[in-house]
Amino acid sequence: MRTERVNELKANMKSFGKDAYQKSELLDEMFALQQEIVSLTFNQDHAALAELRIWDVEKHLEQMNEELGNVADEELQRFIDGSKTLCNLIKAEISGNRGEAKAFRTLEYIKSKNYVLKNVELNDGDFRTELDAVVITPSAITIVEVKNTAKDIFIDEAGNYFRTGEFLRLDCNIAEKMQIKETLLRKALSTAGYDEVEINSVVVFTNNRIEVQNKFEGIRTCFSSQLSYKVEGDRSRTVFSDKDMEAIKVCIEQAESKETYPFEFDVEQYKTDYASTIVHEFYCTQCGERGIPVHRKYGQFREVGHLKKLYCLAYGKETNHAECISASKYDSSMFFDEYESGNFDSEGNRILSLSEWKQKKQEPESIADIDQEDDLSEWYEFLTSLLRAFNI
Ligand SMILES: [Zn+2]
Numbered sequence: 001m002r003t004e005r006v007n008e009l010k011a012n013m014k015s016f017g018k019d020a021y022q023k024s025e026l027l028d029e030m031f032a033l034q035q036e037i038v039s040l041t042f043n044q045d046h047a048a049l050a051e052l053r054i055w056d057v058e059k060h061l062e063q064m065n066e067e068l069g070n071v072a073d074e075e076l077q078r079f080i081d082g083s084k085t086l087c088n089l090i091k092a093e094i095s096g097n098r099g100e101a102k103a104f105r106t107l108e109y110i111k112s113k114n115y116v117l118k119n120v121e122l123n124d125g126d127f128r129t130e131l132d133a134v135v136i137t138p139s140a141i142t143i144v145e146v147k148n149t150a151k152d153i154f155i156d157e158a159g160n161y162f163r164t165g166e167f168l169r170l171d172c173n174i175a176e177k178m179q180i181k182e183t184l185l186r187k188a189l190s191t192a193g194y195d196e197v198e199i200n201s202v203v204v205f206t207n208n209r210i211e212v213q214n215k216f217e218g219i220r221t222c223f224s225s226q227l228s229y230k231v232e233g234d235r236s237r238t239v240f241s242d243k244d245m246e247a248i249k250v251c252i253e254q255a256e257s258k259e260t261y262p263f264e265f266d267v268e269q270y271k272t273d274y275a276s277t278i279v280h281e282f283y284c285t286q287c288g289e290r291g292i293p294v295h296r297k298y299g300q301f302r303e304v305g306h307l308k309k310l311y312c313l314a315y316g317k318e319t320n321h322a323e324c325i326s327a328s329k330y331d332s333s334m335f336f337d338e339y340e341s342g343n344f345d346s347e348g349n350r351i352l353s354l355s356e357w358k359q360k361k362q363e364p365e366s367i368a369d370i371d372q373e374d375d376l377s378e379w380y381e382f383l384t385s386l387l388r389a390f391n392i
Pocket residue numbers: 284285286287288289312313314315319
């Protein structure tokens with residue numbers, strides 16, 4: 001039943017509903033996931049939702065966990081780790097997009113006829129690569145690689161790409177990377193009979209406050225402002241007719257991999273971590289039906305089994321609802337016990353206090369002390385076994 005509840009909560013999360021996504025769809029989907037978690041967490045306060053972010057959810061869950069006596073440390077930690085990864089992916093995607101947008105804007109200054117193909121993904125089975133842009137002009141085909149970095153860059157004679165600072169930090173061999181891009185582009189061009197053409201590459205840096213030193217002859221580098229000149233090259237030279245340019249554009253578009261993008265984030269796991277960290281439900285003390293799931297607002301947590309006025313559909317008015325936390329000692333099955341034993345009066349108030357009622361229920365076999373700490377350690381134990389059942 002508890003597993004069901006976690007799954008039910010997860011079923012309400014519609015982001016990343018498809019099996020796979022293309023790169024261009026990812027950012028929107030990550031925003032949708034964030035928004036979904038925010039609105040599930042802060043259910044009652046719609047006005048402020050737009051302003052809230054994942055870290056607000058983290059803060060909220062941390063507070064809730066603390067108030068519950070650190071019962072869900074592990075789940076919470078996993079959720080927080082996942083959130084960190086998600087936020088970094090969002091940031092990287094935004095900064096990448098921004099950098100590309102800045103570089104691409106300058107391509108509008110190319111004077112000759114041209115085609116600009118953006119974010120071209122190519123895949124030949126062995127390698128996959130993304131060309132930030134391919135620009136076709138009458139005098140050249142140019143691969144544009146956009147770098148959006150705040151660090152100074154040094155490229156050595158062998159094409160090793162270093163970010164410099166206090167230490168040289170090897171990032172990649174950019175010569176090899178560009179070689180793969182060129183090889184895959186040439187394969188695409190060969191389908192239209194253009195395999196012998198010259199392909200140029202330029203690495204463009206969007207941040208003109210950095211210093212770029214390039215000792216490798218196979219690659220040209222520049223800043224955004226110079227990009228259109230670099231791409232246009234020798235404008236007096238005409239290699240491609242209009243017809244050629246059109247054919248080149250079409251064959252690249254046809255070669256583009258429509259395959260999905262490998263997304264290095266386990267969304268399912270993240271949703272599970274979220275759902276198992278926070279599952280509250282409210283049951284009506286008058287009709288026994290479950291109310292609309294509510295996630296508690298920041299700073300409002302009270303003891304388990306606490307009563308709250310919520311609207312009851314059956315009665316058409318507000319009635320007392322008992323708060324159940326999945327996998328705690330006061331979960332929905334405990335509520336049904338209490339409800340069926342008649343411990344709620346017609347006003348929805350408890351006849352015996354929860355601990356008195358529990359004590360009475362357990363007598364005479366046991367007079368064990370049923371305090372909240374006990375409840376919570378059991379909840380914790382159960383959560384752990386729940387997670388094991390999830391193969392986590
Ligand atoms: Zn009711």
